[in-house]
Amino acid sequence: MPDPLLELRGLSKNFGALTVTSDVSLTVLPGEIHAIIGPNGAGKTTLIHQISGTLRPDRGTIRFAGQDVTALPFERRARLGLARSFQITSIVPGFTALENVALAVQARSGSSFRFLRPVANEKALNEEARAALDTVGLGRVADRGAAALSHGEKRQLELAIAIAMNPRLLLLDEPLAGAGPEETERLIGILRELRSRYGILLVEHDMQAVFALADRISVLVYGRVIVTGTVDEIRDHPEVRTAYLGEDALA
Amino acid sequence: MSMLLVQALNGLQFGVLLFLVAAGLSLVFGVMDLINLAHGVQYMLGAYVAATLGVWTGSFWLGALLAMPVALLVGLALEWLVFRHLYRRDHLSQVLATFGVILTVEEATRALWGSAPQTVLEPSGLTGGPMGGVEIVAGLIYPTYRLVIIGVGIVVPLLLWFLVERTRAGMLVRAGATHPAMVSALGVDIRRLFTVVFAFGAMLAGFAGALASPIFPVAPGMGDTVLILCFVVIVIGGVGSIRGAFIAALLVGLLDSVGRAMLPDLLRLVLDPSSARQTGAALASMLVYIVMAAILFFRPAGLFPGGRAA
Amino acid sequence: MTAPFRKHALALATLLALAAAPFLGFGDGFALSLLARAMILGMAAVSLSLLVGGAGLVSLGHAATMGIGAYTVVAFDAAGVSEGLIVFPAAIAAAAAYALVTGAVSLRTSGVHFIMITLAFGQMAFFTTSSFSSLGGDDGYTLYARTEWLGTRILDNRLTFHFLCLGLLALVWVGGNLLLGSRFGRVLRAARENPQRALAVGFQPYPYRLVAYVMAGAVGGLAGALLANATEFVSPALLSWTRSGELLFMVILGGVGQIGGAILGALAIVLLEESLSHLMVYWRLVFGPLLVLSVLFLPDGLVGAPLRLRAAIRFASPKRRNADA
Numbered sequence: 100m101p102d103p104l105l106e107l108r109g110l111s112k113n114f115g116a117l118t119v120t121s122d123v124s125l126t127v128l129p130g131e132i133h134a135i136i137g138p139n140g141a142g143k144t145t146l147i148h149q150i151s152g153t154l155r156p157d158r159g160t161i162r163f164a165g166q167d168v169t170a171l172p173f174e175r176r177a178r179l180g181l182a183r184s185f186q187i188t189s190i191v192p193g194f195t196a197l198e199n200v201a202l203a204v205q206a207r208s209g210s211s212f213r214f215l216r217p218v219a220n221e222k223a224l225n226e227e228a229r230a231a232l233d234t235v236g237l238g239r240v241a242d243r244g245a246a247a248l249s250h251g252e253k254r255q256l257e258l259a260i261a262i263a264m265n266p267r268l269l270l271l272d273e274p275l276a277g278a279g280p281e282e283t284e285r286l287i288g289i290l291r292e293l294r295s296r297y298g299i300l301l302v303e304h305d306m307q308a309v310f311a312l313a314d315r316i317s318v319l320v321y322g323r324v325i326v327t328g329t330v331d332e333i334r335d336h337p338e339v340r341t342a343y344l345g346e347d348a349l350a
Numbered sequence: 351m352s353m354l355l356v357q358a359l360n361g362l363q364f365g366v367l368l369f370l371v372a373a374g375l376s377l378v379f380g381v382m383d384l385i386n387l388a389h390g391v392q393y394m395l396g397a398y399v400a401a402t403l404g405v406w407t408g409s410f411w412l413g414a415l416l417a418m419p420v421a422l423l424v425g426l427a428l429e430w431l432v433f434r435h436l437y438r439r440d441h442l443s444q445v446l447a448t449f450g451v452i453l454t455v456e457e458a459t460r461a462l463w464g465s466a467p468q469t470v471l472e473p474s475g476l477t478g479g480p481m482g483g484v485e486i487v488a489g490l491i492y493p494t495y496r497l498v499i500i501g502v503g504i505v506v507p508l509l510l511w512f513l514v515e516r517t518r519a520g521m522l523v524r525a526g527a528t529h530p531a532m533v534s535a536l537g538v539d540i541r542r543l544f545t546v547v548f549a550f551g552a553m554l555a556g557f558a559g560a561l562a563s564p565i566f567p568v569a570p571g572m573g574d575t576v577l578i579l580c581f582v583v584i585v586i587g588g589v590g591s592i593r594g595a596f597i598a599a600l601l602v603g604l605l606d607s608v609g610r611a612m613l614p615d616l617l618r619l620v621l622d623p624s625s626a627r628q629t630g631a632a633l634a635s636m637l638v639y640i641v642m643a644a645i646l647f648f649r650p651a652g653l654f655p656g657g658r659a660a
Numbered sequence: 661m662t663a664p665f666r667k668h669a670l671a672l673a674t675l676l677a678l679a680a681a682p683f684l685g686f687g688d689g690f691a692l693s694l695l696a697r698a699m700i701l702g703m704a705a706v707s708l709s710l711l712v713g714g715a716g717l718v719s720l721g722h723a724a725t726m727g728i729g730a731y732t733v734v735a736f737d738a739a740g741v742s743e744g745l746i747v748f749p750a751a752i753a754a755a756a757a758y759a760l761v762t763g764a765v766s767l768r769t770s771g772v773h774f775i776m777i778t779l780a781f782g783q784m785a786f787f788t789t790s791s792f793s794s795l796g797g798d799d800g801y802t803l804y805a806r807t808e809w810l811g812t813r814i815l816d817n818r819l820t821f822h823f824l825c826l827g828l829l830a831l832v833w834v835g836g837n838l839l840l841g842s843r844f845g846r847v848l849r850a851a852r853e854n855p856q857r858a859l860a861v862g863f864q865p866y867p868y869r870l871v872a873y874v875m876a877g878a879v880g881g882l883a884g885a886l887l888a889n890a891t892e893f894v895s896p897a898l899l900s901w902t903r904s905g906e907l908l909f910m911v912i913l914g915g916v917g918q919i920g921g922a923i924l925g926a927l928a929i930v931l932l933e934e935s936l937s938h939l940m941v942y943w944r945l946v947f948g949p950l951l952v953l954s955v956l957f958l959p960d961g962l963v964g965a966p967l968r969l970r971a972a973i974r975f976a977s978p979k980r981r982n983a984d985a
Contacts (some may be wrong), residue, residue, distance in 0.1 A: 151860075177862035189860065191853045199857075202850050205843055206862040212871065213843040215835075221843075264861055385772050387905075435956055441772055442718045446912055447955040449905040454948030461942045578783045578901065581776035589772070628793055635787035639780055643765045646777065650768045 102165065104129050104268050104298040105181075110149060110159035112322075119145045120156065121322040127268060132290070132299040134309045136333075137319035143302045144186060146319070147272045150300070151183040152176045164267055178207070182266035186273045188253045192246035196237060196256055199245050200228035203263040231263040232256075235289050251282030258289060268298045275305045287311060310334070352490045357611040358604060359486075363496050363565075365603020366503025370558035372580040372587075372595045373510060374551025380590030381526045381547050382437055385444045388428065388451040389580070390573030392421045392552045396559025397568045398459060401468045404563075410473035414560035421556020422549055429548050437544070456570045467567035499561055506554075507596050514592055523547055579606075582642050588652030598653065602638050609637040670963060671833060671920025674927065678826050682819060692818045694934055696890045699825040700883050702926035703832050705910040706919050707879035710836050712908070713916040714845065715872045716852030720775050721762070721782025722907050725755040725877040727899030729884025731789055734801045734894045738794065744809040748885050755881025756874050758785070763873035767866055779901055786899040800895025807889050815889055825886060829923065832879055836919045839875070848872055909951055915961030924962060 103126035112120040119142040127133045135143055148154035150161060152173040161169045168176050177183070190199050198219075204227045205211060205218070218224070232238050235255040240248060248256060254274060261269055274290070275283050287308050293299065294312070303309050309316065310330050317327040318339050326336055333339055375389045396417045404413030432451055436444045472495040483491040514520035526533045526543055534540040559573075566572060583602050587594025614630030621629060645653065681687075681695060704726050711717040732751035741747065762781040766774055795801050806815045814820050839845050851858040851865035858865055888894050897903070910929050914921025932950075936943035958965055 172864070174859045174862050174864045177860055183860055185856070185860075189854060189857050191850045191857055193853050194850065198846070202846060202858075202863075203861040205846065211843045211847050211863070211868070214845075215838045215842055217838070217841045218843045218846050219841060260857075260861065379772065385775060432952055432956075439955075439959075441775060442712065442908070442912065442916075443955050443959065445718065445720060445775060446905070446909055447952050449902075449909070450948045450951030450955065452948075453902070453944045453951065457942050457944035457948060461945065574901065578779055582780050585769075585773060585776050585780070628791065631791040631793075632788050635791055636784050639784035642777070642780060643762075646765055646768060650773075 101129055103127060103162075104164060105150070105300065106162040107150070108160045108162070110146070110156050110161065112145060112149060112154065112156050119322050120149065123159070123319075123322070123324050125317050125324060125327060127298045127300050129267075129298050130295055131314045132294050132301055132312050134301045134303060134313035134316045135319055136303070136306070136309055136316060141319040142322040143319055144272060145322075147183070147270060147300075147302060151181065151270055177264065180265070180267035181270060182261035182264045182268070183270040184257045184261055184272055184274055186276060188250075188257055190245045190253060190256055190260070192244075194245055195242050196232060196245050196248065196252075196259075197225065197228050197241040199256060200231050200259050200263045201225055203260045204228050204231075207265055228259075228263055231259040234262055234292075235259045236285065251278050251285070254278055254282070254286060255289070258286075258293075262293070266297060268300065269293065271299060271301050271303075273303055274301070275303055275308055283308065352487065353611070354608070355487065355490065356492065357608045359492060359496065359500070361604035361607030362600060363499045363503070363603070364607055365600035366500055367558045367562050368576065368579055368583055368603055369503060369596050369599035370506060370561075371555045371576055372583040372599055373507075373592060374554045375577075375580050376584050376587075376590055376592070376595050377523065377547050378551050379584070381523055382544050384433060384437060385441050385448070386433065387445060387448040387577065388455070389551065389555055390577030391428075391452055391455045392425055392555035392573075393559040393562070393576050394456070394459065394568075394570065394573035395424055396421045396556030397470075397563040397566075397572060398463060398468065398559075399556070400560035400563045401470045401568050402463075404470060410470070410564070414557070414563075417556050417560035418553050421559070422553045425552025425556075426545070426549055429545060433548070434541075434544075452574070456573075459570045465570065467569040468563075470563040470568060472564040495564065499565075502561065507592070510592060519546070579638070582638055584652075586642055586645050586652055588654040591652070591654040594652060594654030601641075605638050605641055606634075609634040613637070667918070668837070668920055671918065671923055674920075674924050675826070675830055675833070678829075678927075679823075682822055687819075689818060692822050693890060694930065696818075696822060696825050697887070698927045698930035699822075699829045699923075700886045700890060701907070701910065701930060702923040703825075703829050703886070704880050704883040705907050705914070705922035705926045706829070706832050706836055707876040707883075708907050709911045709914070709916065709919040709922040710839065711872060711876050712911050713919060714836075714840050714852070715848045715869055717767075717869060717873065718775050718908070719766075719778040719873075719876075720901065720904050720908065721778035721780075721785075722876070722880055723901070723903035724762075724782040724785035724899050725759055725880025726884035726887060726903075727785060727789060727894075727896070728755045728758050729881030730888040730894045730898055731792075731795065731884075732881070733807065733885050733888040734795055734803065737803050737805070738801070742805050742808050743811070744807045744815075747807050748882070751885035752878045752881040755884065756878040759874045759877025759880075760870070763870050763877070767869050767873065779904070782899065782901055782904055786896055786901070789899055790896040796895070798896060800893055800897070803888060803892040803894070806892065807885070821890070825890075828882065828886070832882075833920055833923065839872075840919070844868065844871070913954060913958075913961050915963035917960070918963060921961055921963045928962065 105127040108124050110120055110123040123146060135146065137143055145154065149156045152171060156169065160167055163176065163179060163181055168179065201224045204224045208224065229238065229241060232241050235258045237252060237255050237259060240252060245256060258274065275286055278286060283305065290312055301313065313330060315327060315329060316333045317324050318333065325338055326333065328336065371389065371393050375386065378384055378386055399420045400413040400417040403416045404410045407413055428451060432447055436447055472493060483493045484497060486492050514523060522533060522538055522543055526540065579602060583595055583598045586601065587598030613634045614627050617626040617630045678695065678699060682692065686695065704722065708719065708722045711719055729751040732754045733747055736742065736747045736750065766777045766781065769777060790798050806813065840849065847858065847863050847868045851863065851868065855865055906929065910925035911922045913928060914923065914925030933947065936946055960968065
């Protein structure tokens with residue numbers, strides 16, 4: 100078994116008396132899609148916050164690419180190759196699609212304390228940004244203002260930004276949220292292509308998408324991982340059925 | 351030592367006045383997300399009205415009492431004319447529009463009363479005569495009026511605390527500060543709540559101005575100095591926190607008074623008298639801001655963070 | 661090239677008008693000193709616009725950097741030094757150092773806190789200069805001589821001074837635009853619009869904001885040094901918070917979307933103040949309400965005014981509305 104890309108060990112977090120994350124341990128291997136599912140309020144987003152570094156866990160460690168990153172802030176983890184997408188689309192609305200992606204390329208290629216040369220003319224940045232846009236199928240709207248994109252296109256743009264960071268791990272917080280059936284189809288296709296290049300930790304509500312994409316699934320209930328297994332194992336797990344999936348979810 | 355005591359009392363009384371202005375400012379910001387630079391205008395108007403009506407009626411106390419409704423009415427008029435159009439605007443617009451209000455009202459004050467400071471005598475009747483005082487320690491007489499201010503400064507915060515923490519209106523104010531959408535969903539007229547809070551803040555500031563009129567020069571720019579110190583108070587205390595504002599106001603008042611009195615003397619130990627005086631004066635005027643910077647450096651959200659965050 | 665040209669057309673036209681003004685009947689001493697004032701304040705306003713419009717940092721203490729630049733000139737003057745090669749770099753460095761120290765603290769906060777803290781630091785600088793009794797205290801200080809350059813007194817010539825100010829103003833404007841279009845500027849703009857996004861791709865906004873704050877402070881210092889030379893008199897009033905408010909007004913009147921707008925804003929306000937104060941004693945009774953009205957009704961500034969007017973006319977005309985639908 101290869102060394103895990105991401106390894107959580109005994110992660111716990113309380114908000115006052117409320118336990119939101121309780122002794123969570125899991126791994127993401129290179130080239131693997133590891134999905135986290137669970138009912139609303141199970142603490143999925145809080146967990147993402149702790150992994151990306153916007154929230155500090157009370158206990159436990161986070162190792163990423165062989166390094167303990169528990170104490171590193173958000174932007175430092177990003178520079179190590181941990182790319183995150185947000186549940187509510189987060190882009191720079193005043194930038195073009197291309198500029199949104201080029202910003203991510205810029206972050207990993209040389210100093211940004213350069214004050215005079217017009218960045219819009221930097222070929223190297225733009226070419227890489229265009230390639231990332233092409234990967235998610237947004238090449239044709241590269242020069243459009245990001246605010247003017249459709250909802251689905253914005254979700255794709257966020258993926259392109261994450262790809263442009265040249266990350267090792269994608270941390271995707273409900274990438275399909277709010278997308279229509281067609282957009283969902285397209286996004287699933289994109290994610291399927293990305294799996295070979297990165298490790299992916301996927302939080303998603305759309306069960307069909309999860310079952311279609313995931314290599315392994317962890318089920319989170321009340322902040323605790325009740326089971327981790329392959330798609331088939333999860334599908335048949337009795338505790339999962341009662342705790343989360345219900346009877347009709349798989350019908 | 352008695353010198354230090356007098357300065358401490360002066361500082362306390364300045365702190366109390368700061369609190370009366372800052373409380374309104376902080377509430378208005380906390381509930382309405384409005385940064386109102388013109389709040390100092392109420393303070394200035396309170397002082398002017400108290401000065402003028404005090405002479406007309408022949409009683410300082412009557413003048414001070416009447417200053418409150420006048421400040422209230424001016425506040426409501428300004429709210430209706432200008433501020434209510436700003437609630438949905440960004441902070442930059444709020445800063446500029448209320449800045450325009452300051453320029454206008456201060457200029458109007460200059461036109462009506464002239465630029466020269468008004469003089470207001472400390473009220474008689476407390477101990478008989480403006481020089482009346484109380485012997486607080488053996489051989490040290492402190493003006494009664496100033497002790498009254500400190501007394502007021504203990505009563506009003508308690509009253510305010512009771513209003514905000516123990517009444518239904520106060521509960522709405524607190525809820526409105528953090529969850530405005532929810533409060534209006536409960537069927538509360540948020541506009542009216544705003545107006546009430548605003549009026550209350552304006553009245554407090556007017557009252558503070560009236561109280562301050564015998565002690566500080568009553569002049570057109572008097573509100574600005576107090577306003578900016580109130581910002582320091584709010585920043586140190588934490589936005590939206592009445593308790594934080596109270597503690598920070600006393601801290602700022604004390605630092606300012608004691609610093610001005612003591613620093614030049616302290617520096618004389620290491621510098622020659624003339625440069626000690628100049629450096630001391632410069633340092634004393636910077637002291638409050640340096641302390642603010644230090645507190646912020648360690649606690650960017652102030653001593654008592656709470657209410658609205660940004 | 662037409663799109664960027666149109667974008668900057670207004671600022672370019674203003675600069676050209678300023679260049680032509682001395683030869684079109686505005687060449688007398690009074691007009692030139694008024695224009696010099698407008699250009700110098702315009703310089704400070706452009707640097708403030710860089711902070712407000714570019715980085716999203718609403719500073720209400722920018723006048724302090726101007727005041728520190730001016731007081732550096734004064735301090736050297738009192739010590740008998742008036743060589744520009746010493747005085748001007750020192751003024752710029754002093755203002756930049758002030759911006760570095762106060763910015764390091766202020767930038768730890770954001771939003772309304774930032775406004776209040778910059779205001780408080782500005783007030784601190786104001787009171788500090790008032791306490792310099794050897795430099796005139798509250799009453800201010802009259803310069804012994806204008807700054808010399810390599811011993812020659814070229815600044816004494818009003819026309820030279822006019823074009824020096826104009827050249828520096830143009831330089832600040834061009835530099836500011838280059839800055840906003842650079843890698844650095846892109847990070848600033850991204851952090852203004854969506855700080856979470858900037859962090860997510862690996863940019864901590866703080867150092868970028870601090871550098872921008874220091875740069876704006878340096879330009880403020882330069883403007884202050886020029887202003888001391890223009891008026892040959894410096895007093896703490898230069899650092900008063902109302903001066904900072906005025907600078908902000910120039911920025912918003914010109915329109916925050918374009919740093920060049922601040923040049924037009926500065927010119928408009930200086931001329932308005934001048935003509936109002938000639939018309940009446942209590943001129944702020946008109947100026948104040950005008951400020952309030954322009955904030956309420958011209959949110960995009962003078963630059964956006966024609967567009968808004970056009971939109972209003974279109975909205976009012978039912979025929980056009982039907983055609984649009």
